Amino acid sequence: MSNPKIKRRIGKYEVGRTIGEGTFAKVKFAKDSETGQPVAIKILDKDKILKHKMAEQIKREIATMKLIKHPNVVRLYEVMGSKSKIYIVLEFITGGELFDKIVNDGRMREDEARRYFQQLIHAVDYCHSRGVYHRDLKPENLLLDIHGSLKVSDFGLSALSQQVRDDGLFHTACGTPNYVAPEVLDDQGYDGATADIWSCGVILFVLLAGYLPFDDSNLMNLYKKISSAEYTCPPWLSFSAMKFIARILDPNPVTRIRVPEILKDEWFKVNYKPPVFDEKEETNLDDVEAAFKESEEFHVRENKEEQQPAPMNAFELISMSRGLNLGNFFGVEQGFKRETRFTSKCPASEIINKIEEAAKPLGFDVHKKNYKMRLENVKAGRKGNLNISTEVFQVAPSLHMVEVRKSKGDTLEFHKFYKNLSTSLEDVVWKTEDDMKGTK
Incomplete structure (x- = not known):
């Protein structure tokens, strides 16, 4: 049974998980809703571009990249713009790094x-x-x-x-x-x-x-x-x-x-054979110019889903309970679960800040993406570095659920971490997962 999920769209593309992130941009996996073709979408912030007076340079580089159709260079298919972002649609490569x-x-x-x-x-x-x-x-x-x-x-x-x-x-x-x-x-x-x-x-x-x-x-x-x-x-x-x-x-x-x-x-x-490829395919650069224009007619529709915590409907909430969540039958290691949850009546931004404040003294690097966080322990444990993923969901206007999940490392170390974390979050937590079970 799969949970219904609100899909984010950018133009004709259905946008999924983040597959890369840097200081200047982030990359999302997406799918062309018309053809089903997988693509990668690189997202640039317009404010940063304008602040550093880089618009013309970036426009020039993107236009040049669109003209490059070499078999050993990732293709740039098209460029779109919204009021706040530039979206660069790229070839999605499946073989890894x-x-x-x-x-x-x-x-x-x-x-x-x-x-x-x-x-x-x-x-x-x-x-x-x-x-x-x-x-x-x-x-x-x-x-x-x-x-x-x-x-x-x-x-x-x-x-x-x-x-x-x-x-x-x-x-x-x-x-x-x-x-x-x-x-x-x-x-x-x-x-x-x-x-x-x-x-x-x-x-x-x-x-x-x-x-x-x-x-x-x-x-x-x-x-x-x-x-x-x-x-x-x-x-x-x-x-x-x-x-x-x-x-x-x-x-x-x-x-x-x-x-x-x-x-x-x-x-x-030795055995060198230069690749043979056709460069004659026509390339239209109108979308590059349009992506940087301020005129409303050029803006693609963008879902603002990431600007607030993801909403959680009743079905999703029930599926997280012990009775219906089949995931509880899997992922159990030495009697310890790989994820846990708690609810909070605090604002989502305050929850995120409190988790960050609590995690850093425990030796974790913190990476924030809207209302999702990735915590990486700089010190390797029994099974490498412990990585934790957290996400804040909105259950009601004044109620949030926080999921804390081990994404890498030792499960026992994860539970030691969560024990220390929960001590630091006593003023944030309203009910833990065990409390929620006890109310049924």
């Missing part, structure tokens, strides 16, 4: 790593030729499709807040420290193309070695290692692979190998 493949399977054989690297370089070069630079290339931004082919995500969209100055160089250090080029750290300005090539070199090293070439818990030491290209190749690498990596991880961007030279390198050339 390349990062997960490295974590699960370890280092790759040279022929396998080379195949992914060839796809990466062709995609990067294609985008560079159109003036689009990534600036945050890392395995987490490299996805795999159902056929195992590489798909670069966030190209041109990962560093939207960065500006090119009059000297034609970028001046904002961005990206993940371990993958960032030395010239980016120097803050003297850098060329986006050569900086991306460096990051590609770090990725290749990770694929072949199974570990990072530059790594240190002390950030200053890490920067020194990067600036002097201080790394050690593992003994199992072939001499031609070592020589190739050294040409890419050259700390001097002027002498660092460029794409034309990469394509001629003896290690890179």
Whole structure:
């Protein structure tokens, strides 16, 4: 039996769970209601765009990305706008991240790593030729499709807040420290193309070695290692692979190998077959312009569901009770449940703030998304880091139900956490789940 759920729609898309989130945007899974095609929708905040005077730059980058139809770059299908948001509809990739493949399977054989690297370089070069630079290339931004082919995500969209100055160089250090080029750290300005090539070199090293070439818990030491290209190749690498990596991880961007030279390198050339694809498909850019217009006629309809706690109808409330909730027969570990609930008469925003105040002293990082929270324990337990998901539901105008659920980690540790949490929330909790059962 499935609970009826209010569906959020953006234009013709039915929007589901959050599948990614950053400081500048969040990404939702969605489905085209007309075709059933799954897509990913990247949501940008218009106020932030205007505040940083970035509208023209973002519009330009989005328009360029829409023109890019490379088989190894995630496609951008269309752009929509509401009064407060920009919605970028992207290709949804089902094969996961390349990062997960490295974590699960370890280092790759040279022929396998080379195949992914060839796809990466062709995609990067294609985008560079159109003036689009990534600036945050890392395995987490490299996805795999159902056929195992590489798909670069966030190209041109990962560093939207960065500006090119009059000297034609970028001046904002961005990206993940371990993958960032030395010239980016120097803050003297850098060329986006050569900086991306460096990051590609770090990725290749990770694929072949199974570990990072530059790594240190002390950030200053890490920067020194990067600036002097201080790394050690593992003994199992072939001499031609070592020589190739050294040409890419050259700390001097002027002498660092460029794409034309990469394509001629003896290690890179083995079994290299450039992808064949059709670029002739016509692209309409009217939606990009419309998404940024203030005129009411261009606004897509957006459900404001996320601006307040999700409402809970009677059926959903009953299904959470012990009598009807089949989930209680599953997910039980050592006599402990993986989730619990309580009700509160406090305002939803106050409940969220109180949980945050209580969780931080217990060693948890707090990530808030409207009336949902993700708590991550920075210290690993018996089964890795304990992750907790919480959500506030509105049962009545002055009554909320709070669900606290273990999403990762040890169940016993979850119950110890909840015991400590409930002590801190005594002034918030009206009735616990056990209290609610006792009233039946």
